[in-house]
Amino acid sequence: xxxxxxxxxxxxxxxxxxxxxxxxxxxxxxxxxxxxxxxxxxxxxxxxxxxxxxxxxxxxxxxxxxxxxxxxxxxxxxxxxxxxxxxxxxxxxxxxxxxxxxxxxxxxxxxxxxxxxxxxxxxxxxxxxxxxxxxxxxxxxxxxxxxxxxxxxxxxxxxxxxxxxxxxxxxxxxxxxxxxxxxxxxxxxxxx
DNA sequence: GCAAGGATGGCG
DNA sequence: GCCATCCTTGCG
Numbered sequence: 001x002x003x004x005x006x007x008x009x010x011x012x013x014x015x016x017x018x019x020x021x022x023x024x025x026x027x028x029x030x031x032x033x034x035x036x037x038x039x040x041x042x043x044x045x046x047x048x049x050x051x052x053x054x055x056x057x058x059x060x061x062x063x064x065x066x067x068x069x070x071x072x073x074x075x076x077x078x079x080x081x082x083x084x085x086x087x088x089x090x091x092x093x094x095x096x097x098x099x100x101x102x103x104x105x106x107x108x109x110x111x112x113x114x115x116x117x118x119x120x121x122x123x124x125x126x127x128x129x130x131x132x133x134x135x136x137x138x139x140x141x142x143x144x145x146x147x148x149x150x151x152x153x154x155x156x157x158x159x160x161x162x163x164x165x166x167x168x169x170x171x172x173x174x175x176x177x178x179x180x181x182x183x184x185x186x187x188x189x190x191x192x
Numbered sequence: 193g194c195a196a197g198g199a200t201g202g203c204g
Numbered sequence: 205g206c207c208a209t210c211c212t213t214g215c216g
Binding site: 042044051052053076078079080081083085098100126127128129166167168169171172 | 197198199200201
Binding site: 076077 | 208209210211212213
């Protein structure tokens with residue numbers, strides 16, 4: 001399946017966060033191909049979103065890619081883990097969509113080898129878990145997600161999308177209450 | 193230089 | 205609910 005085209009990412013950030021649900025995230029490596037359906041995302045709305053790394057237009061080496069064009073990968077390190085976002089909105093609008101959970105699809109054996117778990121439900125049901133299972137690292141910082149070897153393609157159309165508060169941003173004032181987390185209703189691979 | 197603080201995950 | 209662990213950031 002071909003990657004979704006660059007034009008796919010030309011959506012308002014909230015719309016993109018929803019549009020990404022059901023899409024297939026694919027990573028090709030020498031070890032093999034892994035992929036999973038995106039089942040949970042969060043929108044980070046840049047300068048006016050206290051929970052965003054780019055709040056108040058903070059522009060550093062880390063956040064620089066958020067000021068780039070939509071469809072690039074923004075990877076960063078959180079504690080000992082790598083998290084992946086899809087850069088959103090126009091140039092100099094530093095928005096991003098965090099990919100929080102996947103439903104494993106291809107290469108499940110390889111993912112289990114990278115990240116052994118008893119139950120397949122726990123393989124990619126968290127932002128740090130899915131990157132480890134798929135072999136996504138800081139090497140992917142700035143990679144265009146409309147190109148191999150790390151790309152997003154058409155998957156399934158979700159039956160119903162639900163929204164709620166974002167996770168893990170307790171110390172961000174009002175921003176913690178914004179309903180900018182989206183997931184596929186009743187999907188067992190959502191993080192919580 | 194250095195201290196503080198996470199968009200986490202795993203274990204108790 | 206606690207903490208390991210380590211990179212980024214802001215400040216001195």
